[in-house]
Amino acid sequence: MIRISLFLLVFLIGHFSFGQGVGINSDASEPDPSAILDAKSTTQGVLFPRMTNEQRDQISNPAEGLMIFNTQTGRINYFHSDLWHEVFGSIIPNQNCQWSQDFTGLSSLPVGWTTSPSQWTVYSSNDAGGISPELRFYYSGSVVQLFWVRTEMIDMSSCSNLELSFRHYVRHYQNSFNLRVQTSTNGSTWINRATQTVTDDISATTWTVDLSAVDGQSFYLRFVYDGNEFDIFGWYIDDIIISGN
Numbered sequence: 173m174i175r176i177s178l179f180l181l182v183f184l185i186g187h188f189s190f191g192q193g194v195g196i197n198s199d200a201s202e203p204d205p206s207a208i209l210d211a212k213s214t215t216q217g218v219l220f221p222r223m224t225n226e227q228r229d230q231i232s233n234p235a236e237g238l239m240i241f242n243t244q245t246g247r248i249n250y251f252h253s254d255l256w257h258e259v260f261g262s263i264i265p266n267q268n269c270q271w272s273q274d275f276t277g278l279s280s281l282p283v284g285w286t287t288s289p290s291q292w293t294v295y296s297s298n299d300a301g302g303i304s305p306e307l308r309f310y311y312s313g314s315v316v317q318l319f320w321v322r323t324e325m326i327d328m329s330s331c332s333n334l335e336l337s338f339r340h341y342v343r344h345y346q347n348s349f350n351l352r353v354q355t356s357t358n359g360s361t362w363i364n365r366a367t368q369t370v371t372d373d374i375s376a377t378t379w380t381v382d383l384s385a386v387d388g389q390s391f392y393l394r395f396v397y398d399g400n401e402f403d404i405f406g407w408y409i410d411d412i413i414i415s416g417n
Contacts, residue, residue: 193205193207193208193209193210194208194209194210195210195211195212196209196210196211196212196213197210197211197212197213198212198213199212219241220239220240220241220248221240221241222240222241222243223240223241223242223243224242224243224244225242225244225245228240228242228249228256229256234251234256235251236251236252236253237250237251237252238250238251239251242258244274245258247259268330268331269328269330269331269334269415269416269417270413270414270415270416271326271328271413271414271415272411272412272413272414273323273412274302274303274410274411274412275294275305275306275307275410276303276305278294278305279294279296279305280293280294281293281294281321282323282324283324284323284324284325285321285322285323285324286321286322287320287321287322288319288320289315289319291309291310291311291312291319291397291401292307292308292309292319292320292321292395293307293308293310294306294307294308295307295308295310295408297408298410299341299343299376299406299408300338300339300340300341300376300408300409300410300411301339301341301376301377301378301410301411302339302410302411303410306408306409306410307321307395307408307409307410307412308406308407308408308409309321309395309397309404309406309407310405310406311345311401311402311403311404311405311406312401313401313402314400314401314402315400315401316399316400316401318396318397318398319396319397319398319401320354320394320395320396320397321394321395322359322392322393322394323392323393323394324392325390325391325392326390326391326392326393326414327390328386328387328388328389328390328391328414328416329388329389329390330388331387331388331416331417332384332387332388332416332417333384333387333416333417334382334383334384334386334387334414334415334416335380335381335382335383335384335414335415335416336353336365336380336381336382336383336393336412336413336414337378337379337380337381337411337412337413337415338378338379338409338410338411338412338413339376339377339378339379339409339410339411340374340376340377340378340379340407340408340409340410341374341375341376341377341407341408342370342373342374342404342406342407342408343373343404343405343406343407343408344370344371344372344373344374344403344404344405345402345403345404345405346402346403347371347399347400347403348369348370348371348399348403349369349370349397349398349399349400349403349404350367350368350369350370350396350397350398350399351367351368351370351395351396351397351398351407352364352366352367352394352395352396352398353365353366353367353379353381353393353394353395353396354393354394354395354396355383355385355386355391355392355393355394356391356392356394357386357389357390357391357392359392362394363385365381365382365383365385366379366381366382370404383414387416393412393414395407395409
């Protein structure tokens, strides 16, 4: 139940009775004539309703311009032209064409994921720039090979213009090595979709990869460390999203 003090109720009624906007302040100043609501403070902010993607998408018939704070992305979302947008201008993809993994609540790899060898784990850190926990590759010796972790099968059979994005951070130790993003439709034949050759630390950033080559298909996604494991302190990954339309 929403509780409104008698003083505030009288204040609001008084303003509306003159067809003016509402001013919320401590100096009794009038609201700007162009604003229906004018809040003024040097010590407090405004809180939008806070909710997850799922809760936002359950809003029935959202009004044009409706705004919420997305607790999963840490960004304000607004509704425009039948789609939810982020305030930075990105269209939030159709949820039927989005797959994501942020490892929330996990202490081991997600169900259906596999790794070889076992240097890939879910670790309680947030070095990639997301929220703990996150995926981590960590050295345990000096073996030279492909160290990979693979997702479950991802169904994008009705989607096009696919794009992958994920946060990552690399703690380099010595020499150079390659980081790869691969896909496979059968789990045995892997195709490189992006490669970075690393010779120094990579600060927390977002890596975006074009996956349009697998539009309309179901496929596995694989992250690969290619090199001597002794040359890296760690590769940290979080907030993995595949989206399309």
